[in-house]
Amino acid sequence: MTIYPKHLDYTEIWKQKNYSEPTFVFQLREKSLQTLNTLPFPNKDQESWRKVSLSNFQPLTYLSQDFSKLEILPEINLKSYLDLSETEKQKYEEILLHAQNKLKENYFAQLAFAFHSKLYFLCLDESYSYKNLLLEVRCKDLTNLPIFVVYVKRFSKINLVLRYLLEETQEISFFNSLEIVVQEDSSQLELVSIEDFGNSVFHFRNFLLTQAQDTHSLVSHFNLGGYRGKTFLHCDLNGKGSKTEILGASSVSGREQQDIELTVFHSQGYTESNLLFHTVATDKAHHIFTGILQIPKTSSHVQANQINKNLMLKKTARTESMPKLEVFADDVKCCHGATIGEVDEEQMFYLLTRGIPEKEARNLIVDGFLSEILDRISPEDLREEIRKKLLNKLHV
C-alpha cells in the first residue's frame, strides 16, 4: 500500500511530457499544473472523498505512460483545437477558462486539464436539430484522460449519447475524463452518459453543464461498472427560465465501490431542477450518492426536487444517500427524499398472489425499479441494452 504525502508534485512528470502545443492549450495545462501542485491529494479528511479509498491509486505511475490511443466513433462534428476557426477558438477558450476556474478545487478536473490526452470540441450549428448523435469513446490505454467540450448554440436541439468503453484488463487502468457542456439561450439538450467500465478501472469523471436563459436539459447518467471511482456532475442554471432534469441509475455488485456527487447550482432565479437517482446494490458492493442543491439568497422563484432511492438485494451490500441542501433564498419550493431498503414485502406478496415464482417476482421488482429511470430516456434500443447490463451485474 502506498501512503501519499498530502501534496503530490507533478512538475517533473509534466516536463517529461514535453508538450508542444498552441500557446493557449499549453498555458491551460500549465495553469492547472500549478493548481494541482497546491491541491491536497484526495483523502478522507475531505468531504467529497470521505468514502472513497484511493490508498492503492498511484497517479504518477499512470501518467508516466504513453496515453494517446483513444478511439472515438464516429468523429463527425468533432474538432481538435487546431481545427477550430478563430471565432470558434475565442468562444471555446472562454468556455475552457471558465470551467478551469469553476473547477479549480477539483483535483481530478485539474489533473485532466494538466495532462489531457486531447481536447475534443463538438461543433454544432445554431437553430438546428441534431438527433441520435452518438460518441463512443473506446479507451485503449491503461491511462485515459480526454476532455470534451460541447457547445449547444441558441435554439438548437441536441440528442447526444456519450459512451465510454474501457474493458477489463489484467492490470488496473485509469480513466479520468472531463466534459464541459454549455447551453446557449433557448436550446434543448438530451444527453445520455454511459460509463461502461470493466472491473479493473479506476475511474474519475467531471461533467460540468452550464445553462443559459430558457434552456432545457435532460441528462441521464448510467454507471455500468468499474473498480473504484467517483463521478462529479455539476449543473449551473445560469439563466432565468432554465430547467434541468437529471436522472441516473447504478447497479453495484461484487466488491465494487461507486460514488456519485451531483451538484445543482441555481445561480439565477426562476429556474427548476428535478433529480432522480436509483441504485441497486448486491453482494458486498458499496454505493454512495451525494446530492448537493445550492440556492443563493439572490435566486428567488426556484423549484428544486431531489429524490434518491436505493434498493439492497443483500444485507451485506451498502448504500449511502447524502442530500445536502444549501438554500438561502426565501421564495423557493424544494423537496428531497431518500430511501434505502430491501425488496418491499407487500410488492412481493402481490406478485406471488398472481402466480409469479419468487425469483421472477423479485427480478420484476428490480427491473421496475431501474425502469423508472430507463423508461425516460428516448433511444429505445439503448434503453434495453443498459437495462440488460445493469441487471446482469445483479445476477438478475
Next chain:
Amino acid sequence: MGTILEVQDLYVKIGEKEILKGVNLSLPAGEVHAIMGKNGSGKSTLSNVILGHPGYTITSGDILFKGESILHLPPDERARKGIFLSFQYPTAIPGVTVFNFLRTILRSYVGKEISVKDLRLQLKQEMETLGIDPSFANRYLNDGFSGGEKKRNEILQMSILKPTLAILDETDSGLDIDALKIVCEGINRNRRPDSSILLITHYQRMLNYVVPDKVHVFIDGKIAMSGGKELALELEQKGYDWVAK
C-alpha cells in the same frame, strides 16, 4: 363439482395477537358467498391467509382447496392452482407497466409465452367491457391510480386469469355508483359453474349487483351467523351489533 374452498376451524395470529378464532367456511362450486363484518373483525386476514401471506401464523385448523390442504404451499403455487385475491389496497409497483405485468402473470398461469399481439387483442376486449382507457396498459402498475382504477385493474386481472376461486376483498370501496355497476358486471361475467367467488364487503349495496348465494357475518375473528342473501338487508337495517347479541 363439489366444494372449492373449505376452511376448517382456523386459528390465526399476527405476532402475539390472535385475529382468527375458529373460522369454518364451506364454499361449493358455482356459488358466491359474501362475508360481511365490521372493521377489524378479521375479514381481510382470512383472505390474506388463504393466499399464504407470510406475516400471519396459523396456529391450528386447515384450508382445503378442491379437497386438498394448501397450507404447505407458497403463495405463488396457491395462485397457480387457481386462487385469486383482489386486494383491498393493491400495492403499486413503479416501473412495471400493466401490460408487462399481465403478460408475466399470464405466462406464469398458462406456463407459456403469450404473444404481444394476442394479449393486446384480449386486453382490448376486456378493457372495453370494464370501461378502461387503452392507454392504461402503458401505465405503471397501480402507480398513481385512483381508487376506482385500482379496483378495475384487479377485476381486469381476474377476467384474464379466470381463477377457480376469486376472493374479492372490499372491491366496492372507493367506487362510485357507475363504477360499481361496471365492476360488478365484470364480476358477474366471471361466475361459472366450476368456480366460486368469496366476496368481502362492509355494505349491502354491492350485493344488489352481485347477488350472493350465502351471506356470512364475521364478528371477532369468526363467523357468527350465516344466512341467505336477505341477511345482508337485515344487517343494513339493524347493524352488526345485533348479531353479536
